[in-house]
């Protein structure tokens with residue numbers, strides 16, 4: 405089996421699901437609901453019922469002051485990661501579809517597994533014409549990923565995303581040329597994209613403006629400002645400032661609905 409056929413999944417890899425690939429019942433999911441699916445908590449599709457596939461591994465080391473990567477178990481410390489054939493992951497997702505027509509591929513960083521992501525998306529759509537969102541830090545261009553996404557959710561990392569001493573992180577975190585490629589490719593294919601930024605400090609909006617000035621093909625409706633916060637308390641502390649900046653700049657304010665509903669528990 406090649407890398408194009410396999411996916412390395414985080415320990416909460418396919419969620420929330422209630423059946424295996426053969427339709428046999430599984431223990432109740434972390435959502436607490438006796439059925440598969442959750443809501444997309446962030447971005448243009450906020451509130452849409454969705455199934456999630458979380459991949460393991462990331463090339464960045466985000467560590468905002470007071471709050472690290474909210475999926476550390478999938479990124480810097482992928483404990484419990486496991487491999488499955490991409491076609492089997494598609495079969496499990498399809499078995500858990502019910503009334504859900506959205507699948508979100510997230511991480512970690514999905515761009516590190518372009519072959520598996522492409523194989524998964526093509527296999528998935530043989531069962532049902534799912535809408536697929538691919539969430540990414542947008543640090544490398546992968547045509548195999550860009551060519552299968554209905555919505556590329558690009559989350560470029562600002563300088564507040566790690567201490568200045570993390571030289572490797574800062575050297576890799578921002579690739580305006582790569583971001584532009586995803587925007588242009590989405591426009592060309594008649595598909596969508598979003599630019600989703602974590603708001604952590606007062607200097608963030610200025611950096612976002614600077615980045616946007618170097619890009620074309622976007623509108624303010626494609627730009628989302630999301631407060632830093634993996635817990636309801638932290639989210640609340642940053643929400644008002646993020647909303648204020650979003651209003652002033654004409655960008656979208658981006659909630660983290662899953663944190664309010666589930667406290668960002670794994671597998672929800």
Ligand code: SF4
Pocket residue numbers: 462463464465466473474475476479480511512513541
């Ligand atoms: S890019 Fe995303 S998954 Fe990777 S370390 Fe940063 S926040 Fe975590």
